[in-house]
Amino acid sequence: MADSASQKKSSSWLRVLPGGAAGSKAHRASDEELIEAFERGNRAVAEQLYDRLIGVVDGTLYRVLGCRGHDHDDLVQSAFEQIMITLARKRFARACSLSAWASTVTAHVALNSLRSRRRERNVVDRARDPELATQRAHSSEDVERQAGAREELTRLRAHLAELGSAKATTLLLHDVLGHELAEISVLTGVSVAAAQSRLVRGRKELHRRMSQDAADAGRKGKA
Amino acid sequence: MSARRATTTQDLLQQMSSAVIPVEDAERAASRREQVVSRLEALHDEIDERRQRAQVRTRRVAMLAVAALPILAVGGYTLARHSGAAPAAHVAEQAAPAELSVRAGSVLLARGSASERPVRSAERLAAGDRVRTGADGRAGVHMHSGTDVEMSPVTELTMGDEVAGWRSERVDLARGRLDVAVPELGSGRSFEVATPDASVEAQGSHFTVIVKPGADGKLETRVVVRDGKALLESHGSQTQLGAGARWSSGAAQQAKPAAPAAANPAGRSAAKAPPKPAAGTSPTTPAVKTTGGTKLPDVSSASSLADQNRLFQAAMDARRRGDDTRALALLNQLLGRYPGSPLEQDARVERFRALKRLGRNDAATRAARRYLANHPEGFARDEARQMALSPGN
Numbered sequence: 285m286a287d288s289a290s291q292k293k294s295s296s297w298l299r300v301l302p303g304g305a306a307g308s309k310a311h312r313a314s315d316e317e318l319i320e321a322f323e324r325g326n327r328a329v330a331e332q333l334y335d336r337l338i339g340v341v342d343g344t345l346y347r348v349l350g351c352r353g354h355d356h357d358d359l360v361q362s363a364f365e366q367i368m369i370t371l372a373r374k375r376f377a378r379a380c381s382l383s384a385w386a387s388t389v390t391a392h393v394a395l396n397s398l399r400s401r402r403r404e405r406n407v408v409d410r411a412r413d414p415e416l417a418t419q420r421a422h423s424s425e426d427v428e429r430q431a432g433a434r435e436e437l438t439r440l441r442a443h444l445a446e447l448g449s450a451k452a453t454t455l456l457l458h459d460v461l462g463h464e465l466a467e468i469s470v471l472t473g474v475s476v477a478a479a480q481s482r483l484v485r486g487r488k489e490l491h492r493r494m495s496q497d498a499a500d501a502g503r504k505g506k507a
Numbered sequence: 508m509s510a511r512r513a514t515t516t517q518d519l520l521q522q523m524s525s526a527v528i529p530v531e532d533a534e535r536a537a538s539r540r541e542q543v544v545s546r547l548e549a550l551h552d553e554i555d556e557r558r559q560r561a562q563v564r565t566r567r568v569a570m571l572a573v574a575a576l577p578i579l580a581v582g583g584y585t586l587a588r589h590s591g592a593a594p595a596a597h598v599a600e601q602a603a604p605a606e607l608s609v610r611a612g613s614v615l616l617a618r619g620s621a622s623e624r625p626v627r628s629a630e631r632l633a634a635g636d637r638v639r640t641g642a643d644g645r646a647g648v649h650m651h652s653g654t655d656v657e658m659s660p661v662t663e664l665t666m667g668d669e670v671a672g673w674r675s676e677r678v679d680l681a682r683g684r685l686d687v688a689v690p691e692l693g694s695g696r697s698f699e700v701a702t703p704d705a706s707v708e709a710q711g712s713h714f715t716v717i718v719k720p721g722a723d724g725k726l727e728t729r730v731v732v733r734d735g736k737a738l739l740e741s742h743g744s745q746t747q748l749g750a751g752a753r754w755s756s757g758a759a760q761q762a763k764p765a766a767p768a769a770a771n772p773a774g775r776s777a778a779k780a781p782p783k784p785a786a787g788t789s790p791t792t793p794a795v796k797t798t799g800g801t802k803l804p805d806v807s808s809a810s811s812l813a814d815q816n817r818l819f820q821a822a823m824d825a826r827r828r829g830d831d832t833r834a835l836a837l838l839n840q841l842l843g844r845y846p847g848s849p850l851e852q853d854a855r856v857e858r859f860r861a862l863k864r865l866g867r868n869d870a871a872t873r874a875a876r877r878y879l880a881n882h883p884e885g886f887a888r889d890e891a892r893q894m895a896l897s898p899g900n
Contacts, residue, residue, distance in 0.1 A: 325555045330547035334540060346528050357539045364543055365550055372554045378883050379876065379895040433522075440519045459520040470876070470895055474697075475708075475869045477738060477745055491516045 315382040322371055334364060337386040341367075344387045347460055348394035348444075350437060359397055363390040379470045384463060388471045391456045398445035443493040451486035458483050605632040605650045605666060605676075612643030612660065619844050620814055632666050635843025639663045640683070650676050652690070654698045659684035667701070667839065677701060679839065682726070684717045689735075699870075702728040703832065704756045705741035706870060712737055714748075727757040740869055815841060819850045822857060835861045852878075856887040859894060 313321070313332060322329045341363045346352060349359075366389045370376055376385050444452050453472065457463045463471070469479040607616065607630045615623040616630060617637040632638070632648065640646055640662045648656040648664075654676065658664065662683025667676065677699040678685070689698045691711040699708045702718045705728040712735025721727035730739060732748045739746045741756055748754060822837035838858045841848065848854070859874035875894040878885060885891070 322551075325551075325558070327548055327551055327555075330551050331544050334544050334547065338540070342531070343528050347523050347526055350523075350526075352529075352531070357542065360539060361543045361546055364547055368547060368550055368554070372558075374880070374883070378888075379879055379892050436515070437519055437522065440516070440523075455520075459517075460524045462524060466896055469872075473876070475738070475872065477747070477869070481747070487516070494516050 316378070318382065319371060319376070319378070322368075330368075333368070337364070337367065337383060340383045340386045341390045344390040344461060345394050348391060348441070348456060349397065350441060355397070359393055363393045366393060380467055384467060384471060387461050387463070388453070388457060391453055391461065392449075395445065395449065395452055395456070398441055402442055402445045439497060440490070440494065443490055443497070446493070447486055447489055451482050451489065454479055454482040455486035455490065459487075605648050606630070607632050607638060608647045608649070610645035610647055610657075612645060613641035614644045614646045614658075615639045615641070634666050634846065635840060636666045637663065638666075648678070650698065652676055652692055652696065652698060654690065654692075655688045657686040659686075665839070665843070667699070667843065679836075680716055680718050682718045684715065684719075686713075686715050688713045701870075702726075702756075704728055705730070705739060706867065707737050707739050708869075709735065709737035711735045712750075721757040723757075725757075727755060729756075730754045738869075740867060742866055745869065811845070815845050815848045815850055818844075819854060822854070826857065826861065831861045831864045835865065852882050852885055855881065856885070856891075859891065863894065 318329060318332060318336065322333070338360070341360055345356065345359055345363070363386070367386050370385070370389060376382070444455070447455070450472070454468055457468050457471065458465065465476050465479050465483070468483075469476045472479065474482075607614070607626060609626050609628055614626045615638070616626045616632075617623040617639075618633070619635065623637075623639065626638075626646075638646065638648070638658065640658050640660050642660055644658075644660055646658040648658065650656065656664075656678065660683070662685065663681040664683075664685065665679040665681070667678055676697075679701045681703070685700060687698070687700060687709075689709050689712055692698065693710075697708050697710050699706055700716045702716060703726050707714065707716055707730055709732075713733040714735075714737050715729075715731045715733065717729040717731075718726055719729075728741070730737065730748065730753070732750055732752045734750050736750070737748045739748050739754055746754065818837050818841040822834045822841065825831070825834035825837060835858065838854050838861065841854050842851065842858070845851070855874065855878040859871045859878060862868075862871035862874055872895055875891040878891045879888060879895060882888065
């Protein structure tokens with residue numbers, strides 16, 4: 285009886301709420317509050333900044349680079365350092381959300397990493413990738429298709445790394461990370477018309493490079 | 508094949524966009540969190556320390572400045588008496604964004620509230636400086652960004668303020684001809700020539716801008732792009748001009764059947780030609796002292812603060828009369844001459860509002876961003892953010 289009363293009492297006190305543990309979100313500091321705390325010199329802001337933006341930073345790096353490589357943690361750290369430095373230098377004009385700003389900064393970091401990887405080894409030439417060649421030699425048709433798709437993505441990333449920085453960033457922000465042109469214009473500090481022009485030129489150049497690549501591969505195959 | 512490739516490229520970008528992010532190993536994520544947060548805290552400490560050092564430096568400099576103010580005032584006054592230039596001119600020179608070189612003939616420079624004086628060979632220029640070439644005069648302006656501006660005879664320009672946060676440069680051309688060579692300035696930077704009825708923005712290009720009276724006597728802007736591309740904005744619409752393109756505001760207006768002046772009675776009064784010099788007056792000494800086609804108030808005898816108040820008040824009066832072009836010119840004067848003015852924030856707000864009313868949306872967007880960069884907590888931050896995010900509206 286006592287147990288039943290106790291259960292009744294507890295059920296009237298404890299309820300399951302939508303969002304569960306995310307109930308603490310109600311106390312989540314806004315972007316403004318976070319930046320103000322940073323400017324006041326509050327040290328705890330580093331932790332809050334990390335928790336707020338790690339999803340965006342990690343997701344952006346994964347989408348642009350295609351995997352969490354051995355240097356993933358270094359890139360995450362580098363992106364956060366850049367975010368903090370830009371906040372300190374007041375380059376973030378607060379005309380957009382902090383996460384949009386973080387994704388732009390991270391896209392830059394990821395593109396730089398792609399470029400340095402591109403310099404280290406020529407990722408486009410599939411003949412130089414022995415692992416992939418072995419896989420292709422011993423694979424079934426389905427695995428072959430998957431490997432082909434992966435290879436195409438690798439080539440796309442390699443060509444993205446070779447595009448001009450402004451075009452590549454605009455293309456990534458719009459086509460991969462899903463930002464609107466108006467937002468990109470604020471994030472990159474150019475007019476909407478200029479952002480649109482960069483996007484169109486970036487797409488054209490990427491397409492031209494991919495086509496050229498396919499034509500070269502066809503010629504090599506025939507030879 | 509080409510269409511299929513385009514689809515494939517777009518598909519691949521789509522694949523990148525919709526890639527499912529795998530859940531990370533919790534232990535690894537926790538270890539990285541610890542490592543990154545600790546690095547960020549250390550970086551935060553460094554930044555904070557640097558900030559505090561900068562504050563101490565600023566305080567020291569301010570104290571020194573206060574101590575040195577009477578000496579500077581006396582020195583400046585003495586210098587002004589001997590050279591005929593206002594003390595403000597020497598302060599303005601510290602932030603020189605450009606250098607003026609005389610190529611030939613007479614070239615006159617007006618700085619702050621001081622009257623025009625001839626330039627002999629070269630001179631550093633600051634925001635708000637007005638340069639005028641005579642009938643036989645030619646001059647070159649080398650901007651801080653590396654942009655070269657060649658002034659033809661009978662040309663009048665005003666140096667715009669450099670937008671520090673967004674790193675763009677501007678000159679206002681009231682009349683005459685400018686040949687401009689803009690190098691590749693990098694992301695987020697541009698060079699702009701503003702005329703009474705248009706603005707041309709470019710980087711990595713070579714173009715010519717001419718402002719002169721058209722057949723109907725009204726000032727007309729002509730643009731010729733010689734190399735590269737330029738973004739032209741006039742009467743609220745934007746046009747991308749490629750190499751070899753020519754554009755004229757007179758022809759553009761004639762091409763618009765339903766664009767009478769009455770459609771925007773307040774906005775485009777700048778298109779009116781400035782009063783012509785009286786008969787017999789030399790072209791190098793116009794009857795009206797103009798900047799951006801507007802007459803400046805006589806402020807030569809006023810103090811700095813009184814001058815700022817007068818300029819702002821004149822701009823507000825112009826706005827109330829619906830003369831936004833004049834209001835804009837006066838606000839540009841105020842911001843150019845007194846970048847650290849207590850009225851700077853109000854002037855910036857009024858500036859982006861005036862640009863918006865004039866239909867110069869892109870310029871209004873840039874002005875709003877500049878305002879946000881300078882005053883993230885400013886009273887008009889919401890309005891500026893809205894404008895920065897939806898420039899087309």
